[in-house]
Amino acid sequence: MSTETETATAVDRAGPTGAVPAPRRGRVGRPTLSEGKRAERRLGWLLCAPAALVMLAVTAYPILYSVWLSLQRFDLKFPDEREFVGLANYVTVLTNDYWWTAFGVTMLITVVTVAVELVLGMGLAVVMHRTIVGRGLVRTSALIPYGIVTVVAAFSWRYAWTPGTGYLATLFGEGAPLTERASALAIIMLAEIWKTTPFMALLLMAGLALVPEDLLKAASMDGATAWQRFTRVMLPVMKPAILVALLFRTLDAFRVFDNIFVLTAGANETSSVSMLAYNNLIRGLNLGIGSTMSVLIFLAVAIIAFVFVKLFGTAAPGSTDEGGRR
Amino acid sequence: MADIVLDKVSKSFPDGTVAVRDVDLEIADGEFVILVGPSGCGKSTTLNMIAGLEDISSGELRIDGERVNDRAPRDRDIAMVFQSYALYPNMTVRENMAFPLRLAKLDRATIEQKVAEAAKVLELTPLLDRKPANLSGGQRQRVAMGRAIVRSPKAFLMDEPLSNLDAKLRVQMRTVVSRLQKQLGTTTVYVTHDQTEAMTLGDRVVIMRGGAVQQIGPPQELYDHPANLFVAGFIGSPSMNFLHAAVEEERLRTAVGDVPLGDRLRRELAAEDAPRELILGIRPEHFEDAGLVDEQTRGRGTEFEAPVEIVESMGSDKYVYLTVSGERASAAELEELAADVGADGFGGGAANLVTRLSAESTVAEGENRRLWFNLEKIHLFDPSNGRNLTLHEGRAAGALAS
Ligand SMILES: Nc1ncnc2c1ncn2[C@@H]1O[C@H](COP(=O)(O)OP(=O)(O)OP(=O)(O)O)[C@@H](O)[C@H]1O
Ligand SMILES: [Mg+2]
Numbered sequence: 001m002s003t004e005t006e007t008a009t010a011v012d013r014a015g016p017t018g019a020v021p022a023p024r025r026g027r028v029g030r031p032t033l034s035e036g037k038r039a040e041r042r043l044g045w046l047l048c049a050p051a052a053l054v055m056l057a058v059t060a061y062p063i064l065y066s067v068w069l070s071l072q073r074f075d076l077k078f079p080d081e082r083e084f085v086g087l088a089n090y091v092t093v094l095t096n097d098y099w100w101t102a103f104g105v106t107m108l109i110t111v112v113t114v115a116v117e118l119v120l121g122m123g124l125a126v127v128m129h130r131t132i133v134g135r136g137l138v139r140t141s142a143l144i145p146y147g148i149v150t151v152v153a154a155f156s157w158r159y160a161w162t163p164g165t166g167y168l169a170t171l172f173g174e175g176a177p178l179t180e181r182a183s184a185l186a187i188i189m190l191a192e193i194w195k196t197t198p199f200m201a202l203l204l205m206a207g208l209a210l211v212p213e214d215l216l217k218a219a220s221m222d223g224a225t226a227w228q229r230f231t232r233v234m235l236p237v238m239k240p241a242i243l244v245a246l247l248f249r250t251l252d253a254f255r256v257f258d259n260i261f262v263l264t265a266g267a268n269e270t271s272s273v274s275m276l277a278y279n280n281l282i283r284g285l286n287l288g289i290g291s292t293m294s295v296l297i298f299l300a301v302a303i304i305a306f307v308f309v310k311l312f313g314t315a316a317p318g319s320t321d322e323g324g325r326r
Numbered sequence: 327m328a329d330i331v332l333d334k335v336s337k338s339f340p341d342g343t344v345a346v347r348d349v350d351l352e353i354a355d356g357e358f359v360i361l362v363g364p365s366g367c368g369k370s371t372t373l374n375m376i377a378g379l380e381d382i383s384s385g386e387l388r389i390d391g392e393r394v395n396d397r398a399p400r401d402r403d404i405a406m407v408f409q410s411y412a413l414y415p416n417m418t419v420r421e422n423m424a425f426p427l428r429l430a431k432l433d434r435a436t437i438e439q440k441v442a443e444a445a446k447v448l449e450l451t452p453l454l455d456r457k458p459a460n461l462s463g464g465q466r467q468r469v470a471m472g473r474a475i476v477r478s479p480k481a482f483l484m485d486e487p488l489s490n491l492d493a494k495l496r497v498q499m500r501t502v503v504s505r506l507q508k509q510l511g512t513t514t515v516y517v518t519h520d521q522t523e524a525m526t527l528g529d530r531v532v533i534m535r536g537g538a539v540q541q542i543g544p545p546q547e548l549y550d551h552p553a554n555l556f557v558a559g560f561i562g563s564p565s566m567n568f569l570h571a572a573v574e575e576e577r578l579r580t581a582v583g584d585v586p587l588g589d590r591l592r593r594e595l596a597a598e599d600a601p602r603e604l605i606l607g608i609r610p611e612h613f614e615d616a617g618l619v620d621e622q623t624r625g626r627g628t629e630f631e632a633p634v635e636i637v638e639s640m641g642s643d644k645y646v647y648l649t650v651s652g653e654r655a656s657a658a659e660l661e662e663l664a665a666d667v668g669a670d671g672f673g674g675g676a677a678n679l680v681t682r683l684s685a686e687s688t689v690a691e692g693e694n695r696r697l698w699f700n701l702e703k704i705h706l707f708d709p710s711n712g713r714n715l716t717l718h719e720g721r722a723a724g725a726l727a728s
Binding site for chain 1: 340374377378379398399400404405406408409410412414415416425426429430473
């Protein structure tokens with residue numbers, strides 16, 4: 001995806017400088033592209049064609065296939081009863097309590113983890129950006145959680161919270177925290193946050209580097225306190241980077257799976273929608289219902305992405321401001 | 327309105343770089359002071375220390391008699407204009423200018439009025455609702471100035487505010503800055519690379535080199551009475567000609583003939599540890615076509631003959647480039663100056679001379695021409711430390727002073 005857009009923009013950018021202004025002849029009043037422009041546009045399409053084809057092969061086909069599956073009654077336990085049922089599966093899922101519970105859990109995890117990660121990540125980014133001594137060490141150690149395979153990390157959290165073996169389990173009196181809904185969800189979120197805050201920090205740090213030092217100096221001269229510099233100067237300039245970070249993390253968080261799988265396996269109503277889809281699809285072998293859920297998750301993710309891209313739209317003038325300076 | 331005093335101010339960075347060394351500077355209330363010097367000489371660092379953006383390693387900074395070393399920038403009530411303008415990209419021109427006032431918690435009406443006033447002075451009124459991205463370089467520069475003047479600070483600090491503008495606009499903005507400063511009468515410290523800016527703008531100019539102050543004074547004084555080789559070479563365009571001079575009894579042997587010495591210099595050079603070699607400095611305008619010098623003036627100078635290479639007629643006068651054979655002048659200062667200009671203009675090759683002659687001169691390229699130069703206006707420098715030997719009690723007196 002990214003390679004595709006990059007090629008396209010690179011070609012676009014080369015456009016105005018690279019194009020030889022062809023003599024404009026005939027057909028007055030009709031805005032036609034010059035020869036050079038058109039050739040370049042064709043080259044642009046050709047350059048991104050391979051990437052686009054691969055993308056289609058590996059994403060469009062499975063997506064369409066699961067849409068097709070979601071319109072059928074198709075349970076591998078009863079293969080003979082396969083039939084086309086239209087939107088019946090969607091009605092079944094959307095009127096089902098399990099689905100909505102899982103949806104609620106997913107939303108909760110998404111909102112809480114992304115919000116906390118944003119705050120912590122910003123703090124971490126500022127620290128990493130500002131440290132002068134031992135910069136490498138600080139950055140490396142901050143990134144360690146992100147470097148550990150999620151499942152491995154999840155297991156270590158599980159053992160840590162398991163009574164008898166864990167060093168954390170006894171922290172909150174007796175009981176087994178992973179067997180109660182509230183504490184289990186809290187632990188899942190904790191594991192998620194611990195794991196992905198560094199990623200957030202990394203993205204935000206790229207944004208911090210965008211803030212010119214002079215701008216902050218100017219703000220201090222204008223009488224801004226450190227906090228005012230942060231909120232009135234840094235954040236607005238960083239807005240595009242923050243939105244990218246939020247988009248990535250929201251999409252990721254919405255598909256939360258591995259931590260839940262390892263920590264609770266979805267017990268005590270701690271399933272996320274991905275977990276539920278997995279249970280139906282792989283465990284329950286119900287391809288129809290499972291695919292329906294997958295398609296719904298896909299739609300939810302698409303909506304999130306759409307909303308963010310809309311927000312980008314409003315941020316875009318700000319970001320071109322940036323490029324336009326100097 | 328305030329006076330600013332730097333008392334032995336120094337700055338060393340954590341990596342050991344000493345960027346500014348023992349700078350003593352007293353800036354009077356309402357004065358326009360220029361800091362000038364080659365790249366990396368510590369101008370910005372000095373300015374940042376006055377602003378409070380850099381800590382002062384040692385020494386004392388006083389504003390209005392009060393020690394402010396440890397005060398945050400926002401408590402010093404000083405405004406700064408940056409080379410990059412540092413406009414807030416997310417705010418309109420109006421918001422940019424109102425920013426310091428809003429932080430100072432002024433009421434809306436006052437802010438509105440002050441911004442409108444400043445915008446009017448700087449002719450920004452029609453642009454108030456634009457974003458900085460949609461302004462030209464000159465307009466951005468004016469917004470940056472506007473943001474500085476709205477809150478009537480005690481002092482303005484400007485770090486090469488015009489260097490991102492093209493040559494024509496720079497000249498134009500120079501007069502804007504000058505007029506504005508006179509109008510407001512606010513103490514101003516202005517950093518620049520450009521010696522023309524330094525000469526034309528300031529009440530006083532501070533020339534820095536390698537973190538140390540070389541000389542402080544009004545532009546004309548620096549031009550006429552440079553304290554050392556560096557100042558002499560830095561100020562003036564085209565710059566002073568430097569030639570090697572060997573000390574011989576009562577005279578100097580140079581590529582432009584023998585230069586007689588006055589009593590005072592002779593006494594000085596007779597000392598045991600006196601230098602045996604000097605650097606002779608002559609400004610281009612102190613040469614003249616020997617044929618055009620009247621008898622009375624002729625006696626104050628000496629003549630020599632040299633092949634003319636290039637003649638550039640400027641209408642009002644002629645720039646004539648000559649080559650004279652002889653050893654080239656060499657000193658650390660000259661090399662540094664040459665490096666800053668990015669050329670070997672200082673005593674390079676077989677000593678090239680740049681002279682400025684009257685327009686009436688009939689000098690032609692390729693001929694051998696007799697030229698005259700004024701001995702009362704020449705400077706002699708000690709190559710080991712750059713000191714101007716002709717300087718006596720702060721005045722340059724030429725070679726013949728007794
Ligand atoms: N943060 C820093 N750490 C170490 N050395 C520094 C730092 N900032 C500046 N210096 C050094 O201090 C010296 C003075 O720098 P400064 O920025 O004041 O120069 P300047 O006179 O403003 O030059 P220019 O005309 O190029 O802007 C330079 O040698 C520079 O390399
Ligand atoms: Mg500088």
